[in-house]
Amino acid sequence: MDLRQLRCFIAVADTLHFGRAAQRMDMLPASFGRQIKLLEDGLGSRLLVRTTRHVSLTAAGRRFLDGARDVVERADRLEKAFRDENEDRAAVLRIGAIDSAAAGLMPQLLPHLREVHPEIEVELFEQKTIRLIPRLLSGRLDIAIIRPPESSDPRLTFQHLFHETAVVAVPKGHRLAGRDALSVADMADEPLIVPDRRSRPHSHDLTMKLFLEAGQSARIVQIAEEKQTIVSLVGSGVGLAIVPKWASRLAVGGVAFVALSPPSAAVRDKLSLAAVWLRDTRHPARDAFLEVLHGKLAEIAATA
Structure with missing residues (x-):
């Protein structure tokens, strides 16, 4: 049993729908279903009843849900406290970007960011939206520029930027x-x-x-x-x-x-682009990046 499996189970319990739960977790349905099976196999108990039209919690699943939420919430609080403590120690900003943002937006934005905030070291990671969101949730990225998914994870803050041509x-x-x-x-x-x-x-x-x-x-x-x-x-x-x-x-x-x-x-x-980051986290370098981004947004959007 691990946190990823618990998050998948909670997502199913909240939505009572495997497809919507997989979207919330930004996972492929097959991978999502595998996590649920691993959890049930590890516990030796069936947590969900799933038919072609309906998903429901078993009695064991209902008993397990509150404890699962408690474990995930405590882990999130611990992670947040540790991250907040360490963010003040270094001005390193880890930015994820889909190809549109990496090729179209970042070359216009990063030179200005370096000019205004030369103390910020930027690490740029280019990948698809479906790969960037899990990195945000795990703390491996501080902010990402992505296509907003159809189902938004409540742990993330999304901010629309502009529509591309x-x-x-x-x-x-x-x-x-x-x-x-x-x-x-x-x-x-x-x-x-x-x-x-x-x-x-x-x-x-x-x-x-x-x-x-x-x-x-x-x-x-x-x-x-x-x-x-x-x-x-x-x-x-x-x-x-x-x-x-x-x-x-x-x-x-x-x-x-x-x-x-x-x-x-x-x-x-x-072709919408959005900035997204982990909700309720402090990060001065990320805030400085967003300030520069908003200052240049109209100019960048006009050429997109």
Whole structure:
């Protein structure tokens, strides 16, 4: 039995739904279910009754829940007290960032942060949202710039920053490459490259939702994970891709970037960036970073 297993069990007890509980923990359903099974196997008792439509606590599960909450809350208090004590000793700021933030936002922000706060040492860790949130919760990161998940963990504070602009990456020489703007209807029947939904749900769902709203079927011919790979595949003629505007800065030849029109609520929602950190924690370097970020936000958002 470990804290991760207890947190998973509490999430199920709170939601009575494995899917929503897995989202709250930012875990894949299979991994989440494995944690519950390990907990029950370790205790030698069944805590949950799960059918295809319903989840409920067993009598043992109800007895176990209060103790599990107490253990997790005491561990969180201990961690918070230790972290608060140590944050005053060093001005090291550990920032997590998804690719959009690492390539589009941080290069504009970090030079200004160094100018205003040269005493702050920044450690930058680039990864996907689904990997960054557990690092925040475990204290391995102080703040992260992410796509806000559909289900927010109550232990975290989320602050919306801005919405990025979506563009269409098109092979140069393609009949659509010379257009000023493209609609989803213009891309009907065109081969598309999309990210893997398991690791990049926001980027994947962006393309799918746009085509769904337009009453079109997305013709997916290739799934890839990294933006650099996706844009390179576009350049080699594999297909088109809907990507954030910052991807146009990648040094990939043979690709034209065309505006996506008309603007859609799906684009705005799926390309949202947010700052997130552990609730009720003190961190002077993080607060200084947020102050600099807010001062430059309008300028950065105008180019996103």
